[in-house]
Amino acid sequence: MNSWLGRRFEVSVGPVAHGGHCVARHEGRVVFVRHTLPGERVVVSVTEDRGGSFCRADAVSVLTASPDRVPVSCPVAVPGGCGGCDWQHASWAAQRALKASVIAEQLRRLAGVTMPVEVEELPGGPLRWRTRVRMTVDSDGRPGFRAHRSHRVVPVEDCPISAYGTVDEVVGRSWAPGSALTVSVDANAETHVGDGVAVERAARREWRVSSDGFWQAHPDAADVYAEVVAAWSGLRAGEAAWDLYAGVGLFASVLAEAVGSSGSVMAVESFRPAAEEAAENLADLAQVRVFAGKVESVLRAGEGPDPAVVVLDPPRKGAGREVVEAIVSRGPRRVVYVACDPAALSRDVATFATHGFGLERLRAFDAFPMTHHVECVALLTR
Structure with missing residues (x-):
C-alpha cells in the first residue's frame, strides 16, 4: 500500500480517543485526527503513515464546525505548530467532557467497569496555570x-x-x-x-x-489530591500505611497525620534525590520511614509492616501486575490510586479486580487544561 503521508481528503469526525485526537475513517482505514472535535466535517492532511490499519492527520480546514469549537488562545496551537496543547480549539466545558468520555471508555474497555465520570475543574481557569x-x-x-x-x-x-x-x-x-x-x-x-x-x-x-524535580504543575493540584487521599484513606490511629511512588512525600504527610505517632507510614520513591527531599521534608514525623528504591524491589524484600491502606501514584505507565500483586498479598483493606493516565489506571484496576478489589469511587480533575492529560483518584476496596 502506498503511503498516505501528505495526502488530503475529507472525513466525518467520530468519537474522541485517548491521546488528544478524534477517530475518523477513510477508505477502510482509521484516521486519528488532531485539531478537530466529534461531529465535525473537516479536511485532513496526513502527518504520519507507517502502513497498517491506521494513520495520523491534522484537520487543516473545518467544513462543518462543532458548537463547542472556539478560537485558539495561542498562535502556535495549530496544525504544524506546538504539540503541547491538544484542545485549545474546544471550550473548557467541552474539554472536560471529552476527558470524561476518554476515562469512561478506558475503564469500560480495559477494566470492564461502567460508571459515570465527571472531570472537575480546578480553580483559576484554563490559562496561566502551568507553574x-x-x-x-x-x-x-x-x-x-x-x-x-x-x-x-x-x-x-x-x-x-x-x-x-x-x-x-x-x-x-x-x-x-x-x-x-x-x-x-x-x-x-x-x-x-x-x-x-x-x-x-x-x-x-x-x-x-x-525546582527542576517533580511537583504538581497546577498550583492547586497538590492540595486537592492530598485532601482526597486523606478523606478516602479511612485510616485509624496506630495503623500502618504505604505511600508508593512517594515523590517528596506529599501523601505520606497526610497518612502520617491520620495514623498518628503510634502508627507507621512507609514511603517508597525510586528517584534518590526526591527520596532524600522526602526524608528532609518529613523529618518531624517520626512515624514515617522513607525508602529510596524501586517499588517492586522494596516490596519484594518484604519491607514495612502489612498496611491497612496503600496509596500509590505511579508514573504514566502505571504500577503493573508485579506491584499490584505485591500490594494485595499484604492484605490492605483499601487502595487509593492516583493516576495521570486513564489507560494505565484501567489496566491496573482490572488486575486488582482479579484479586477481589473493586473500584468503589473515582474523582477526576482537569489539572492540565488545554491538553488531553487528566488526573484521576480511584478508591479500590475489597
Missing part, C-alpha cells in the same frame, strides 16, 4: 516547545497556559542552541531556571523541593 515548564532551544538560540510527535522545536514568544514567571522570563533572550530549559515559579513567586530549591505549600505544610 513548571520544560523548553528546548532551537538552533538559533530561541526557546520553544516540540511539535507533536517530533523533535522539531517551535519557538514561542509566550505560552498562554504557562504561569507568569515561567516562559515570559526566558523568551526574548538567547540561549545555547540545543539546550534544555526547566523553568518554574514557586509558591513565593520566585522564578527558577534550572537547578534551585523551590518553596511550595500544600497539605498545611511547607515543602522545599528541587
Whole structure:
C-alpha cells in the first residue's frame, strides 16, 4: 500500500480517543485526527503513515464546525505548530467532557467497569496555570516547545497556559542552541531556571523541593489530591500505611497525620534525590520511614509492616501486575490510586479486580487544561 503521508481528503469526525485526537475513517482505514472535535466535517492532511490499519492527520480546514469549537488562545496551537496543547480549539466545558468520555471508555474497555465520570475543574481557569515548564532551544538560540510527535522545536514568544514567571522570563533572550530549559515559579513567586530549591505549600505544610524535580504543575493540584487521599484513606490511629511512588512525600504527610505517632507510614520513591527531599521534608514525623528504591524491589524484600491502606501514584505507565500483586498479598483493606493516565489506571484496576478489589469511587480533575492529560483518584476496596 502506498503511503498516505501528505495526502488530503475529507472525513466525518467520530468519537474522541485517548491521546488528544478524534477517530475518523477513510477508505477502510482509521484516521486519528488532531485539531478537530466529534461531529465535525473537516479536511485532513496526513502527518504520519507507517502502513497498517491506521494513520495520523491534522484537520487543516473545518467544513462543518462543532458548537463547542472556539478560537485558539495561542498562535502556535495549530496544525504544524506546538504539540503541547491538544484542545485549545474546544471550550473548557467541552474539554472536560471529552476527558470524561476518554476515562469512561478506558475503564469500560480495559477494566470492564461502567460508571459515570465527571472531570472537575480546578480553580483559576484554563490559562496561566502551568507553574513548571520544560523548553528546548532551537538552533538559533530561541526557546520553544516540540511539535507533536517530533523533535522539531517551535519557538514561542509566550505560552498562554504557562504561569507568569515561567516562559515570559526566558523568551526574548538567547540561549545555547540545543539546550534544555526547566523553568518554574514557586509558591513565593520566585522564578527558577534550572537547578534551585523551590518553596511550595500544600497539605498545611511547607515543602522545599528541587525546582527542576517533580511537583504538581497546577498550583492547586497538590492540595486537592492530598485532601482526597486523606478523606478516602479511612485510616485509624496506630495503623500502618504505604505511600508508593512517594515523590517528596506529599501523601505520606497526610497518612502520617491520620495514623498518628503510634502508627507507621512507609514511603517508597525510586528517584534518590526526591527520596532524600522526602526524608528532609518529613523529618518531624517520626512515624514515617522513607525508602529510596524501586517499588517492586522494596516490596519484594518484604519491607514495612502489612498496611491497612496503600496509596500509590505511579508514573504514566502505571504500577503493573508485579506491584499490584505485591500490594494485595499484604492484605490492605483499601487502595487509593492516583493516576495521570486513564489507560494505565484501567489496566491496573482490572488486575486488582482479579484479586477481589473493586473500584468503589473515582474523582477526576482537569489539572492540565488545554491538553488531553487528566488526573484521576480511584478508591479500590475489597
